Amino acid sequence: MIELFSYKFMQNALLAALIGGASCGVTGVFVVLMRIPFISVAMSHAAFAGAVLGILTGVNPLMLAIVFSLASAFLIGPIADKADIDTNISIGIIFSIVLGIAFLCMGLIKGPKTEALKYIWGNILMVSSNNIILMAIVLILVSLFIILLFKEMKAVLFSRELSAASGIPEKKIYYIMLFLSGLVVSLNLNTIGGLLIFSLIVNPAAAAYQLTYSVKRMFLLSASFGILSTLTGLFCSYLFDVPSGAVIILISSSLFGIALLFSPKRKVKHYATA
Amino acid sequence: MILLRNISVAHRHEFALLDISLSVGRGEFVVILGPNGAGKTTLLKVINGLCRPTSGSGEIFGQVMNSSNAGGIRRAIGYVPQIMNIDPRFPITAYEVVSFGRISKAGLFRQLGKIDKQVIEQAMSLTGIEQLADRPIGHLSGGEQQKVAIARAIAQEPELLLLDEPTSNLDLSAQQTITSLIETIYLEKKITTVMVTHLLHHIPHHAQRLILMKKGEIIKDGKRDELMDEQTLSELYDCQLSKSYIMSGTLFTPEKK
Ligand SMILES: Nc1ncnc2c1ncn2[C@@H]1O[C@H](COP(=O)(O)OP(=O)(O)OP(=O)(O)O)[C@@H](O)[C@H]1O
Numbered sequence: 001m002i003e004l005f006s007y008k009f010m011q012n013a014l015l016a017a018l019i020g021g022a023s024c025g026v027t028g029v030f031v032v033l034m035r036i037p038f039i040s041v042a043m044s045h046a047a048f049a050g051a052v053l054g055i056l057t058g059v060n061p062l063m064l065a066i067v068f069s070l071a072s073a074f075l076i077g078p079i080a081d082k083a084d085i086d087t088n089i090s091i092g093i094i095f096s097i098v099l100g101i102a103f104l105c106m107g108l109i110k111g112p113k114t115e116a117l118k119y120i121w122g123n124i125l126m127v128s129s130n131n132i133i134l135m136a137i138v139l140i141l142v143s144l145f146i147i148l149l150f151k152e153m154k155a156v157l158f159s160r161e162l163s164a165a166s167g168i169p170e171k172k173i174y175y176i177m178l179f180l181s182g183l184v185v186s187l188n189l190n191t192i193g194g195l196l197i198f199s200l201i202v203n204p205a206a207a208a209y210q211l212t213y214s215v216k217r218m219f220l221l222s223a224s225f226g227i228l229s230t231l232t233g234l235f236c237s238y239l240f241d242v243p244s245g246a247v248i249i250l251i252s253s254s255l256f257g258i259a260l261l262f263s264p265k266r267k268v269k270h271y272a273t274a
Numbered sequence: 275m276i277l278l279r280n281i282s283v284a285h286r287h288e289f290a291l292l293d294i295s296l297s298v299g300r301g302e303f304v305v306i307l308g309p310n311g312a313g314k315t316t317l318l319k320v321i322n323g324l325c326r327p328t329s330g331s332g333e334i335f336g337q338v339m340n341s342s343n344a345g346g347i348r349r350a351i352g353y354v355p356q357i358m359n360i361d362p363r364f365p366i367t368a369y370e371v372v373s374f375g376r377i378s379k380a381g382l383f384r385q386l387g388k389i390d391k392q393v394i395e396q397a398m399s400l401t402g403i404e405q406l407a408d409r410p411i412g413h414l415s416g417g418e419q420q421k422v423a424i425a426r427a428i429a430q431e432p433e434l435l436l437l438d439e440p441t442s443n444l445d446l447s448a449q450q451t452i453t454s455l456i457e458t459i460y461l462e463k464k465i466t467t468v469m470v471t472h473l474l475h476h477i478p479h480h481a482q483r484l485i486l487m488k489k490g491e492i493i494k495d496g497k498r499d500e501l502m503d504e505q506t507l508s509e510l511y512d513c514q515l516s517k518s519y520i521m522s523g524t525l526f527t528p529e530k531k
């Protein structure tokens with residue numbers, strides 16, 4: 001087991017699992033408390049569209065993937081506010097646009113499309129060192145944001161209207177949270193893949209949501225659950241030669257199930273629906 | 275303190291406010307009355323800038339609100355909105371909600387200091403919710419949440435208090451508690467107060483000015499004693515009210531149609 005980590009690719013995979021699990025877990029808290037679970041699906045497909053366009057035009061696919069998902073993350077908030085629609089609708093609009101672009105480019109690519117599909121599936125055993133450095137930078141950015149603007153962030157997550165009414169720069173904080181979510185999704189695509197990242201963002205945070213009434217604890221729990229899911233996924237995929245993404249989903253979903261069983265909040269729900 | 279000139283607000287084809295002009299001076303206690311959909315909430319939101327008027331202009335604290343000074347102006351306005359739907363499982367405690375009132379005062383990148391904490395505790399004891407501090411906000415009853423909202427607004431140490439139906443959803447005794455709480459706050463802190471309500475018999479004694487709104491317009495604006503009569507109020511609510519005198523004051527009740 002120990003000599004496993006003398007391989008460079010395994011060291012990288014371990015780092016990717018740790019950083020990816022933590023960043024997705026933390027981002028999930030924004031996503032769950034803002035009630036916009038599908039932002040990760042929209043962002044990953046934006047990245048996919050960018051990658052496919054890159055392959056088609058010969059531009060670096062990873063770079064275009066990042067540009068696309070950041071541009072989308074940047075647009076979601078203002079579109080929702082300008083058009084006076086729910087953020088989820090705005091996410092749906094972005095999702096349909098990037099999907100259209102992705103399909104168009106896929107149709108135009110001659111020959112096999114395996115290169116593009118890499119972004120849909122991802123592989124934690126193939127992550128490059130450069131990618132890991134980028135992932136680490138993003139995790140640091142997200143952590144800095146949470147630590148430095150913790151009180152504002154809490155207020156905005158609780159109510160945008162109240163925050164605005166009391167003079168908190170609510171729009172900036174809200175847009176930054178959307179933007180950071182997009183950043184995390186696009187940089188973790190290689191590890192877990194666009195289709196599966198959704199569960200790594202939503203499940204750990206949803207599990208943490210069941211267990212605590214403190215935002216701070218929710219961040220810590222969610223990050224731990226994220227790391228637990230990715231590490232287990234990594235080992236299972238190495239030992240039993242199964243797809244890492246699938247294991248990550250199963251583990252994170254099971255964590256949610258266990259959290260639900262032990263949730264002190266379940267009683268509240270029963271009273272509410274009774 | 276508040277000066278609005280010919281303000282109109284339109285949502286697509288319909289006007290929520292139509293050519294409203296209004297001026298409120300420092301230290302006044304104004305009560306806004308009017309039927310559902312009259313534009314009362316919209317008027318409060320125009321005052322604190324949450325709703326942008328379609329036409330007209332306004333000044334608050336002597337300044338025209340724009341994107342660069344909005345933060346500073348709103349810091350000095352305590353706003354208690356009409357309804358809040360709070361998820362019972364949301365991970366925020368009552369204390370944290372009250373502390374939101376101090377956040378923009380403290381400024382970005384700073385933690386709340388000693389003074390902030392004192393102000394928060396004072397606001398909670400004034401509203402009588404100290405024992406609720408650690409409860410998740412969603413677990414509180416409607417009346418308790420209303421008190422938390424008022425405590426949050428007071429914690430801002432505002433110069434202006436905007437209250438949108440602070441007694442809605444409350445039981446009879448809670449209505450009375452909140453009404454006298456608002457009165458106490460007004461007397462103790464001399465905060466200019468604008469309050470929307472439907473409860474005619476719960477208008478605080480110190481609210482001497484009434485504004486009657488209907489279909490987006492201010493139809494009457496004047497002294498409480500002059501406007502609190504059967505004729506005026508029956509016209510306002512489009513139904514025949516009859517007046518009766520009870521121990522604690524005057525009661526207006528609608529007659530059966
Ligand atoms: N976002 C909106 N879009 C469209 N119409 C709106 C919007 N907000 C308010 N309105 C309309 O504007 C009018 C005034 O609404 P407002 O909420 O100010 O009434 P109100 O006097 O506060 O009523 P209530 O006593 O029921 O609280 C209503 O006719 C309402 O339908």
Ligand SMILES: [Mg+2]
Pocket residue numbers: 314315316356438
């Ligand atoms: Mg209203």
